[in-house]
Amino acid sequence: MKLKAHRVNILNIKYLNIKEMDSITYELLKSEASKERREKASGYVHIEDAYRCICAELLLRVCYEEFTREGLVPKILYERYGKPYLENTDCFHFNISHSGEWVVIAYGDKKVGIDVEKVSDEMEEIAxxxxxxxxxxKIENLETVRKSALLTKLWTLKxxxxKYRGTGLYTAMKAFGVMDDLEQSQKPGVVFHTEKLPGNYYLSVxxxxxxxxxxxxxxxxxxGSILQKRGA
Structure with missing residues (x-):
C-alpha cells in the first residue's frame, strides 16, 4: 500500500472491511495496538466489537502517517461532547465510524464528521x-425497501x-433537515457526500x-505492513 503525498483541500476517506477477520489475523493486529486499546478490546463481550476497536486505531495510524509523514500518532483526547482529536495537533482532523463489517475514517486539514450504517428496517421505528x-x-408512503434505504441514508447524513460539529447526540437531529439538496442554506460552508458500500451499507461524510x-x-x-516492519 503506497503512501500518498500530503494534500490539503481534499477530504480523505479510508474504509476497511473486517468480514474476513480470523483469530490469527486479529492477534497479530492486536499485538501492534496500544496498551490502552488492547485493554479496551478485551472488555468487549462480542468479538466483533473487539475487531472494530483494534482496527479503528490501526487504520487511524495509517491515515495519520500518510497525511503527516510522522510515525508516532499523538494521544487521542476528547472534546466536551466526545469528539476525538489528537493532542497538540491542529493540522490533522479526523473522525471515525464503524458498523457491522466496516470501519471508516475521514481525515484532512479541516474538521469532519463521518458515519456508516447498514440498511435496516429498524430505522422506521426511530424515524x-x-x-x-x-x-x-415525504417518506411515509414509500414502500418498505426504499424507505429503509432512504431512512438509513438520512440517518448517516445527520x-x-x-459529528462534524462535535455535538453528537446533544444536537436534536429532528431539528434540522438534510433533504431538498441537503438544505445547504441552513448549514453554510459544509459539503455532504454519500457512498454505498458493499453489504448494503451507507457511508456519509x-x-x-x-x-x-x-x-x-x-x-x-x-x-503486511506489520510483518514488514518486523522483518518477517
Whole structure:
C-alpha cells in the first residue's frame, strides 16, 4: 500500500472491511495496538466489537502517517461532547465510524464528521426521533425497501453533520433537515457526500472540502505492513 503525498483541500476517506477477520489475523493486529486499546478490546463481550476497536486505531495510524509523514500518532483526547482529536495537533482532523463489517475514517486539514450504517428496517421505528415533520411526510408512503434505504441514508447524513460539529447526540437531529439538496442554506460552508458500500451499507461524510478521495484498506495491507516492519 503506497503512501500518498500530503494534500490539503481534499477530504480523505479510508474504509476497511473486517468480514474476513480470523483469530490469527486479529492477534497479530492486536499485538501492534496500544496498551490502552488492547485493554479496551478485551472488555468487549462480542468479538466483533473487539475487531472494530483494534482496527479503528490501526487504520487511524495509517491515515495519520500518510497525511503527516510522522510515525508516532499523538494521544487521542476528547472534546466536551466526545469528539476525538489528537493532542497538540491542529493540522490533522479526523473522525471515525464503524458498523457491522466496516470501519471508516475521514481525515484532512479541516474538521469532519463521518458515519456508516447498514440498511435496516429498524430505522422506521426511530424515524420520528430524527426526521423533521417535512421529511417524515415525504417518506411515509414509500414502500418498505426504499424507505429503509432512504431512512438509513438520512440517518448517516445527520450523524455526519452532528459529528462534524462535535455535538453528537446533544444536537436534536429532528431539528434540522438534510433533504431538498441537503438544505445547504441552513448549514453554510459544509459539503455532504454519500457512498454505498458493499453489504448494503451507507457511508456519509460532512466536511468543508468538495473534493474527496476514497481508498479501501484491506486486512492484508495492515498485516503486511506489520510483518514488514518486523522483518518477517
Amino acid at each position: 420520528p426521533v430524527f426526521l423533521t415533520k417535512e421529511e417524515f411526510k 450523524e455526519s453533520y452532528v 460532512c466536511s468543508e472540502d468538495e473534493r474527496i478521495d476514497m481508498q479501501e484498506v484491506r486486512l492484508k495491507d495492515l498485516t
